[in-house]
Amino acid sequence: MDEIKITAYKCKKCGRIHFPFHDRCLDCIARDFEEIKPEGPVRLLAFTEIYNLPWGFDVRTLKIGVVEFANKVKAMGQIDVDEMGDLKTGMKLTAYWEPVRKTADEDVFGLVFR
Secondary structure, eight states, X not given: OOOOOOOEEXXXXXXXXXXXXXXXXXXXXXXXXXXEOOOSOEEEEEEEXXXXXXXXXOSSOEEEEEEEETTSOXXXXXXXXXXXXXXXXXXXXXXEEEEEEEETTEEEEEXXXX
């Protein structure tokens, strides 16, 4: 598996994990953070299917989900599944960092869950 190229931030005072970065902790307003990388398998928290996609996508619909990594980092990305009926909240998935579309003939990378 390729390294997941996102960074989350753990408040050194209260331990809340933020992704993306916030200038202050949303719980205790501290400003001192430790950088952490998402690790381990992911658990699906929520998902949906988008039918009205912006320009640049070569698919009819896009399945996206919010997941939680084993170290409590939460993130959103595309779900690579044929049927929405195959998905259930709480199920375990694996995260990959790979191209999700092309813009100006360049790959745009993002999270993909399988």
